[in-house]
Amino acid sequence: MxxxxxxxxxxxxxxxxxxxxxxxxxxxxxxxxxxxxxxxxxxxxxxxxxxxxxxxxxxxxxxxxxxxxxxxxxxxxxxxxxxxxxxxxxxxxxxxxxxxRVPEETPYPITPKEHGTEFLFDHRHLHLRSRRQHAVLKIRHEIIKAIRDYFDSNDFTLVDCPIFTPAACEGTTTLFEVNYFDEEKVYLTQSGQLYNEATAMAFGKTYCFGPTFRAEKSKTRRHLTEFWMVEPEMAYATLDDVKRVAEELIVFMVGRVLENRKTELATLERDLTKLEAIKGPFPRISYDDAVEILKKKGSEIVWGGDFGGTDETLLSEEFDRPVMVDRYPTEVKAFYFETDPNRPEVALGVDVIASEGYGEVIGGGQRVHSYDTLLERIKAHNLPEEAFQWYLDLRRYGSVPHAGFGMGVERAVAWLCGLEHIRETIAFPRMLYRTRP
RNA sequence: UCCUCAGUAGCUCAAUGGUAGAGCAUUCGGCUGUUAACCGAAGGGUUGUAGGUUCGAGUCCUACCUGAGGAGCCA
Structure with a gap:
């Protein structure tokens, strides 16, 4: 033996x-x-x-x-x-x-024939053994490793943020409420961003990488209620730095997957030419330009509104690589975005729209760094001023221009794998109507 | 939350308002190069639930449950 x-x-x-x-x-x-x-x-x-x-x-x-x-x-x-x-x-x-030996009275439920999604996801604990799912999760691992390698080798320090948070980060989205020892209500984080701003002031360049939660009743192929996000934040940085880092990150990530996961990409029958096209520089357009393009393509978008899923798809059709759209209307962006000094009606934010209709994979921008402006914003958005005192402190004590972004890992995985639905990109997806197994 | 579609064997699906069927899986038999192997046989059903229409409902109607796709919201 x-x-x-x-x-x-x-x-x-x-x-x-x-x-x-x-x-x-x-x-x-x-x-x-x-x-x-x-x-x-x-x-x-x-x-x-x-x-x-x-x-x-x-x-x-x-x-x-x-x-x-x-x-x-x-x-x-x-x-x-x-x-x-x-x-x-x-x-x-x-x-x-x-x-x-698997007993014949209870044969393995997933046969080598076709199955429906409900059956497969009810048996997700076994489904992971099949060739396709195995390939997707191998690529997910490669992507996560690439992300960490990129930041680690570019002087970012990993400082993770809390999962329990006392209040909404952005005030808009719906949060999962948790009973905290019956004493107070806390919420599952929807973003580590506000905390990242604190750690960036301590370390210069930081990132957090963890799960985030959204209690929105979204029921589409692009949404999970629990998903992973990587969020870098940089002190003494501007919108242009965000664009540069976001582009470098994506190019690096795609390169690693192409280099190390050829077999898995072949299993998924991924069109490699689409991935090979993802090289810098990415086209950079303004929100204004994007709206014009969309209007020409028949969208009913009007200046001032955010893009819908269809708009993002239409926009991505114009390019063979991701496109960066910047300077969205201040109205549609969160309270902490810095405005363009030349055009107060637009925010210094940028979204990276993935190619092939995979939608927004990165969103970020430059943060408000003036104490007075931030306080004004907090008031204007009816946010509890008391809860944001620590956040305001960051503008009291050595405030500097700073910027960062967040990338949804599952959307990136779905994109690079060429998947129809985001649910396959994580071992045990949590969705509107699925919390098991 | 809203709109659309779908629930039939363990799984994937068929069945004009008139006797519920096939492929895969399982069991038994055959085959020394198979590639979701193949060939033969057997077992397997409260047609999502509750009402209703009808001589007769898997099929038509109503409500509910479950799921899928999309919208809004968002990464």
Whole structure:
């Protein structure tokens, strides 16, 4: 038994001819009388094994031949290059150990045929084992790693923000309320931004990376109630810095995925030319320009309104890469946005609209840094002044121009993977009508 | 919250108002190169729930439940 060295399927090609073992699960089994083809997956990949009756003990051959889908099994044998096999390699079975056999009375529910979304997401804990979902989550991991590598290597310090917050960050969106020891109400964070402004004044450049929550009853392919967001914030920075960093981040992220996740992109049948087109510089247009473009394309948008999902799609059709839209009407942006000194009616904010109709992936801009202006805004938005004293402190003690943005991780994943729906981009999605499993 | 569509076997779906069916999965049998393998056989149903119309309802009507897509809102 110890003669067989444990390897992962991903590295099978490096061990041809050696006695090795693979510990995994039965993904599928094709059999033909005296020869069987178990397809084994181990989390790193899948490989077809070949078992010949004459070469194996009778009881082992029969046990493998009758093995049920997703039974856990350790296969021992030798790897061989095989032109007919999918990954280019096959394993000839010399021995095996069945770790747990899935009973036939309770067969694995997800068969190799089609299923509906309700069924699949009710069985999400098992659905994750299938090839497509595995590929999506591998790419998600790559994207998250790229994001962290980008910020870490550009002098940003990770300072995470609280999940429990005492009040609304932006005053507009609906929050999840939590009973906090029956003493007071707290809310699940919808953004770490206000806290980021504090940490940026302490560290210069910071970012937070964590889950955020929105209690809006959005029921579309672009929304989750719990999603992950990365939010950088920079002291002594302006709107232009936000655009530069956002562009660099996206280009870096896409590069990493193209470099390291070719296999997964192929599994998803992603059009690579669309990803390869995502290079700097991204087109930069103003909100005014965007409205003109949309009007020409038949949208009913009027100056002063925010873009709907359809508008974002129409806009993205004009470009082969993400487009940056800046200087939105102050009215549609949150209270903390700095206004353009030359045009007080527009805010120094920018949205990055992803290509191929994937919508807004990044939103951010320059923050108000004058104490008086911020106080005015808080009053104008009917926000509780008391709760914002600490935030006002940031303008009392060494206030500087500063800026930052937030990127929705799931939207980025859906975009780079080319997915129809955001629910596949996270292991256990939380949506309007789904909190299980 | 609003609009639209859909709920039939474990799963994916069929069935003009007239005897509820197929493929996959499961069980049994066959096959030494299969690629969502294939071939033969068997078991498997309170047609989402509650009413109603009708000689007769999976099918038509009403309400409710569940889900999907979209709108608004948002990343």
């Amino acid at each position: 110890s003669d067989y060295r444990r390897i992962t399927i991903a590295k099978a090609g490096e061990h041809t001819g050696e006695p090795v073992e693979i510990a995994g699960w039965l993904y599928n089994l094709r059999k033909s009388g005296k020869i069987i083809f178990p397809l084994i997956r181990d989390g790193s990949g899948t490989i077809q094994c070949v078992g010949v009756k004459s070469a194996l003990p009778e009881d082992l051959f029969e046990a493998l031949k009758n093995l049920t889908q997703e039974s856990s099994v350790i296969i021992r044998g030798k790897i061989r290059a095989e032109a007919r096999a999918q990954g280019g390699f096959e394993m000839d079975i010399e021995g095996a150990e069945i770790v747990q």
